[in-house]
Amino acid sequence: MSNLPHHPFGTEISLSDLSNRLSQAQGWEAKNRLLVQLARELPEFPVEMRDNEHRVSGCESQVWLWLERKDDCYLLAADSDSKVIKGLLTLILAAYHDKSATDIQNFDFTAWLNELGLQRFLSASRGNGLKAIVTHIKQHSNM
Template identity: 40%
Template sequence: MSNHPFGTTITAETIVKTVSAFTSWEERYRQVIMWGKQLPTLDESLKQDQLLVSGCESKVWLVSEFDGECWHFQADSDARIVRGLIALVLAAFHHQSSEYIKNFDTKAYFEQLELVDHLSQSRGNGLRAIVETIKQVTD
């Protein structure tokens, strides 16, 4: 599971830089969908109830593995935009230490992306639930 979820390294910095170049919400939304399409599909054998993230309206499965130094994540959803939101979260947290994840300012990150204000309340809650689940797992 040590491979990066995108096959290439896309970091939170890359995400912010890319998104900040767009002038409209629609452009940002399309880019988020594109990042979601780049996420590998989670193997069906891993789509188990105990791996579901609670608090998400859509189904979101999260698999985490710690190699003694860094955390590695795989995640998937049954909704296109949610896959994109997962991509944003994994860009920030995949292949990072517990300390880095604990100290990462997700609120500032999402504010820089100017996306959360455009999400439905349930999508925003789901996004926060994914982040909280990762922070709990890595604590």
């Protein structure tokens, strides 16, 4: 395996874990605080991966994404220069890390954000940035 940073999202911290934790956080401030705490659980992203090849276009903040296929699943790592975006990346990692191409294609990230009550708190630029990241992951897993 490559030098992909190991993280707990999608494996030890599942979608249902995050759904439960976020549904218990009342209001945007509590949810935002939780996202920032989750962001702290992401490992240091290798400096050599912070390049244009790994940068996701369409995001206002800088976002780097690494995807690697291993057997029938896709492994992901991500980072951002924004703490809030980094927290939102943990949701993307929980949704798509260590999943099959079919699982990735079939998961509706926007619907999940709506279920969690997060979509209404996202600015247009953050929402568009998340959409760009998810689109990138789906396109890559569809190759």
